[in-house]
Amino acid sequence: KRIVVLISGNGSNLQSLIDKTKSHEIPGTIVHVFSSKSTAYGLERAKAASIPTSVLSLKTYKDKHLTREDFNKDLSALVSDQKPDLVVLAGWMLILSESFVNQFRGKLINLHPSMPGDIEGANAIERAYQEFLSGKRTKTGVMVHYVIPEVDKGEPILFEKVDILPNDSLNDLETRIHTVEHKLISLAVAKVLSD
């Protein structure tokens, strides 16, 4: 099965997918990695695994007086050229257009560090931590879900609660969440490709 992964940063979740496809725990191959940032360390990870990469930077589009629509259209065409069985958003930090989402609906999944229906949007880990500091919560979580036009709202595939411990620093919580993410992203991809 052909997997395309979209990233914007460190790519530690991409690394989990690289490792699990190599070990055949995921029944597929990552055929291309797209990054929204030319500086994403995840690009190095892909290159080290001999996976082809492309960068589509929204800033570059804007510098060329191209629109966000142009960006989404080009991204859709480039992703669909890869004939993916599954498109995985692993730390992809841009909102995708409704047309992009609808083109890959049913085979487009996203990793998000919160429980379903809890904290939506960017900085979910920090926001959970702030609520912990103000005594509003002692738990958060991680989910992998199908992508629909409403951000972070699609049907969950897998999710797992993550406790926030009394003496946690933000870094402690991030580390605990990333460990769960690395496990869940690969389990979810394996599940979707085996269904």
Ligand code: GRF
């Ligand atoms: C993860 O916390 C993911 O849930 C969020 O961005 C982070 C990506 O981390 N969307 P990485 O780039 O996979 O290391």
